[in-house]
Amino acid sequence: MSVEVANETEWQLDPKVFSELGLWVMHQMRVSTQSELTITFVDPEPIAELHERWMDLQGPTDVMSFPMDELRPGDERNEPEGMLGDIVICPWVAQQQAQAAGHSTMEEMMLLTIHGVLHLLGYDHHTREQERQMFGLQRQLLLTFFALHHGTAWSATLPSGSVNELEVYERKYGTNRELGH
Structure with missing residues (x-):
């Protein structure tokens, strides 16, 4: 099982944290150790382009998932293997959402990583019941991961003097965003 992490932004974050989180979630969901996952962190403009191209929604979003082999969670007897897919996360949107949520x-971004993996495994939140199930599972996974790593200090920071790329995007294209993933 491999998780590749690419950071195409100015954000300073430890890719090992996201690799470990991705591997752990895949293991919890009983996805084969032969499966692969890619997590990429991008600025607002690239994710806005993906958002419009694949979802026909305008503006940057927090996370997008692109399944490859359409794997589903396994069980005791069957662990699917293959290319799980790609997750694309925008730290700038994540920052805005984190401020609103108070964390x-x-x-x-760790929550969005789990959210993305669950989407790759076929979970969705179109109905209230689906949302309850998916959001409950992602919360349980995140809190369990935090409990297993009690006392670990993770951070995502920007270099001093960094330009807020979300503000740049909004000045260029406006603040009209359609969230939905």
């Missing part, structure tokens, strides 16, 4: 940007 750190790092926690938000």
Whole structure:
């Protein structure tokens, strides 16, 4: 099982944290150790382009998932294997959501990583019941991961003097965003 993490932003974050989280969630969901996952952190403009191209929604979003082999969670007898897919996360949108939720940007990006993996495994939140199930599972997974790593200090920071890329995007294209993933 491999998780590749690419950071195409100015954000300073430890890719090992996201790799470990991705591997752990895949293991919890009983996905084969032969499966692969890619997590990429991007600025607002690239994720807005993906958002419009694949979802026909305008503006940057927090996370997008692109399944490859359409794997589903396994069980005691069957652990599917293959290419799980790609997750794309925008730290700038995550930062905005984290501020609104009252937690750190790092926690938000970890939540979005789990959210993305669950989407890759076929979970969705179109109905209230689906939302209850998916959001409950992602919360349980995140809190369990935090409990297993009690006392670990994770952070995602920007270098001093960094330009807020979300503000740049909004000045260029406006603040009209359609969230939905």
